[in-house]
Amino acid sequence: MQHPHLVVIGGGNMGKAIVVGGVNAGILSPQRVCVADPAAEKRARFGALGVQVVATAWDAVTWLGSNASRPEDGQVLLAIKPQSLVACAEEIKQLRGAISGRIVISILAGASSSRVRECLGGDIHVIRAMPNLPAAIGKGVTALCVGVGASAGDAAFARKLFAGIGPAVVDLEESMMDAFTAVAGSGPAYLFYLAESMVQGAMRVGFSHADALKIVRGTLAGSAAMLEQSADEPSDLRAAVTSKGGTTEAALKVLNSKTVLQDFADAIEAARDRGRELA
Numbered sequence: 001m002q003h004p005h006l007v008v009i010g011g012g013n014m015g016k017a018i019v020v021g022g023v024n025a026g027i028l029s030p031q032r033v034c035v036a037d038p039a040a041e042k043r044a045r046f047g048a049l050g051v052q053v054v055a056t057a058w059d060a061v062t063w064l065g066s067n068a069s070r071p072e073d074g075q076v077l078l079a080i081k082p083q084s085l086v087a088c089a090e091e092i093k094q095l096r097g098a099i100s101g102r103i104v105i106s107i108l109a110g111a112s113s114s115r116v117r118e119c120l121g122g123d124i125h126v127i128r129a130m131p132n133l134p135a136a137i138g139k140g141v142t143a144l145c146v147g148v149g150a151s152a153g154d155a156a157f158a159r160k161l162f163a164g165i166g167p168a169v170v171d172l173e174e175s176m177m178d179a180f181t182a183v184a185g186s187g188p189a190y191l192f193y194l195a196e197s198m199v200q201g202a203m204r205v206g207f208s209h210a211d212a213l214k215i216v217r218g219t220l221a222g223s224a225a226m227l228e229q230s231a232d233e234p235s236d237l238r239a240a241v242t243s244k245g246g247t248t249e250a251a252l253k254v255l256n257s258k259t260v261l262q263d264f265a266d267a268i269e270a271a272r273d274r275g276r277e278l279a
Contacts, residue, residue, distance in 0.1 A: 005068040010079035021165035036060035071101030089119035113147025125150035140166030143180040178275035232264030
């Protein structure tokens with residue numbers, strides 16, 4: 001069964017990850033996809049995949065109308081920056097009724113489904129999705145929620161599409177999207193922050209920067225793989241490495257004295273609250 005024709009507005013890193021992941025996983029047929037981006041170099045990399053490329057949202061939506069006249073036969077994926085939503089919507093709305101009744105998948109951080117629908121107008125069905133950075137290497141975690149005007153069945157194609165860029169697609173109420181962003185969207189930065197501090201520590205105890213980076217990368221990658229494959233809680237895995245009176249215990253005593261565990265939890269709450277402010 002063929003998937004709906006898909007217009008992707010925005011050919012940045014996440015748009016690229018979604019399209020490349022979908023094509024490589026056999027979820028997307030290139031000839032049924034059109035990507036709109038004003039940058040010629042970005043259009044070229046999508047064109048190399050065999051997808052249709054255009055410079056504007058106007059052209060993309062016109063393509064959709066020509067290839068999928070019925071609303072159920074074509075969907076729109078918004079992969080632009082949130083601050084570009086209004087300008088993009090104004091361009092699309094000039095094509096009166098062009099996306100009326102269609103499913104619009106939005107990956108715009110901080111833009112509620114009601115906001116997307118208000119900007120685009122008409123009776124669109126909004127599905128919100130929030131993939132995180134590892135989607136770029138096929139390891140993403142994506143939150144999916146049924147937004148304004150949409151029903152549960154409207155999310156079927158989006159769920160399949162995002163499964164192509166990572167092992168986990170989580171269904172959430174829209175009220176939990178800011179919390180998800182705080183944990184998973186910002187989460188890679190927390191890990192990179194830890195890696196940064198470990199590299200600094202390794203250099204303090206005598207390693208060159210190159211060796212420190214190699215050691216830390218390998219340690220974190222291996223530990224993350226163990227966490228993924230194990231049914232044990234993170235606290236149990238940590239305890240298994242911590243011998244009483246040993247070196248790991250000495251390190252953890254320093255971290256605990258500085259309330260690092262609580263600080264990370266506080267950081268996630270702060271990220272969630274900032275997301276609410278930006279909405």
